Amino acid sequence: MTVQDLINTNRFTVINAGDDTGREITKPFCCDLLSVAMSRAPEGCAWVTVMGNMNTLAVATLSDSACIILAEGMLLDEAAAAKAQAQGITVLSTQEPVFETALTIYRLIQDESVS
Amino acid sequence: MDDKIILHYEVSGDDFTRAGEASSDVKNKLKQMDVSPEAIRKVAIAMYEGEINMVIHANGGDITVEISPEEILMVLKDTGPGIPDVGLAMQEGYSTAKEEIRSLGFGAGMGLPNMKKYSDTMKIDTIVGVGTTITMTVAM
Numbered sequence: 001m002t003v004q005d006l007i008n009t010n011r012f013t014v015i016n017a018g019d020d021t022g023r024e025i026t027k028p029f030c031c032d033l034l035s036v037a038m039s040r041a042p043e044g045c046a047w048v049t050v051m052g053n054m055n056t057l058a059v060a061t062l063s064d065s066a067c068i069i070l071a072e073g074m075l076l077d078e079a080a081a082a083k084a085q086a087q088g089i090t091v092l093s094t095q096e097p098v099f100e101t102a103l104t105i106y107r108l109i110q111d112e113s114v115s
Numbered sequence: 116m117d118d119k120i121i122l123h124y125e126v127s128g129d130d131f132t133r134a135g136e137a138s139s140d141v142k143n144k145l146k147q148m149d150v151s152p153e154a155i156r157k158v159a160i161a162m163y164e165g166e167i168n169m170v171i172h173a174n175g176g177d178i179t180v181e182i183s184p185e186e187i188l189m190v191l192k193d194t195g196p197g198i199p200d201v202g203l204a205m206q207e208g209y210s211t212a213k214e215e216i217r218s219l220g221f222g223a224g225m226g227l228p229n230m231k232k233y234s235d236t237m238k239i240d241t242i243v244g245v246g247t248t249i250t251m252t253v254a255m
Contacts, residue, residue: 035167035225039160039233043152051220055167058135062142062159079132 001025001112003067003090006046011104012069012092015076019088023066025109028102034059041065048102054080057089067091069105071098120144120182126166128175131219138163141180148182150255157253158187160233164226165191165249171216172196173247186235189251197243205231 004021007014026044031037032051041047041063049056052074060068067090070076075093076084084091094101122144124137142159162178169176173195181188198204205227212222231237234251241247 032220033223033225034220035164035223035229037220038163039225039229043156053219054132055134055219055221058139058163061139062135062163064156 001109003046005112006067006105006108007090007092009108012094015070015081015091015093016084016089018067018084018090020066021090025066025105027109028069028105029065030098030102032098038063046102046105048098048105050074050098052076052080054083056080057083057087057091060089061087069094069101071096071101120148122180122182124178124180126169126175126178128170128173131170131216134167134170135163137178138166145182145187150182150187154187154253154255157233157235158189161230161237161251161253162189162191164229165189165251167221168226169193169195171212171221176246183255185255187253187255189234189253190248191251192246192248194246197245197247198239198241199243201239201241 003023025046026042028048029041029045030048032049034055038059043064044066046067046069047060047065048069048071050072052070070093073095127133138159142155145155173193176193179190203209207228208224210222210224216222235254236252238250
């Protein structure tokens with residue numbers, strides 16, 4: 001499932017579409033501590049977090065996450081939104097909690113691999 | 116890659132939102148040089164943690180990165196407070212970061228352990244009241 005496929009489910013609010021929406025999502029990953037995310041986020045993951053600050057973007061870029069999903073209705077602040085746009089990072093948002101969000105993404109990936 | 120490439124960055128101590136720019140730049144340059152994704156990931160993590168530490172604890176500093184066919188050498192130098200107990204600072208979970216930093220998602224006591232884990236060699240030279248220089252290498 002690509003980032004674009006995830007956007008097309010219409011389950012998420014698109015904060016910034018990003019430049020690489022054709023990228024394949026490997027798995028969901030949940031973490032709010034940036035140092036842990038930095039070292040553990042799997043390459044190509046959909047990173048589900050409630051941390052919507054500028055540093056989240058840096059960690060997503062450096063750890064090669066496919067996209068950031070802000071759970072619990074979190075949003076990026078103005079400066080972070082501008083940076084996401086400038087760097088072409090995909091950032092989506094949902095009102096759902098972290099676990100439910102990750103589970104949804106996991107099921108979408110599983111469903112696609114079965115079909 | 117015949118010659119060494121040397122990159123230099125000044126890390127601002129007063130702008131937490133810009134932390135990571137030097138690491139991102141190095142990552143992009145390594146990508147352009149066709150360095151292996153594993154080495155790039157290791158450098159990105161180790162250097163970013165060092166960069167963040169400089170901003171959190173040392174009011175900034177400077178970073179020199181030397182890229183040779185054999186390895187990537189990173190030297191992170193600051194004139195901050197120094198580390199009184201390196202052994203303690205190396206323990207996962209130990210942190211002296213303030214609450215304000217923790218609220219941003221840092222200060223989990225993972226910085227130095229991550230730097231050690233993702234570099235192939237790491238050396239810490241620190242003098243309390245003078246500063247800290249961390250030298251790390253990642254093999255190509």
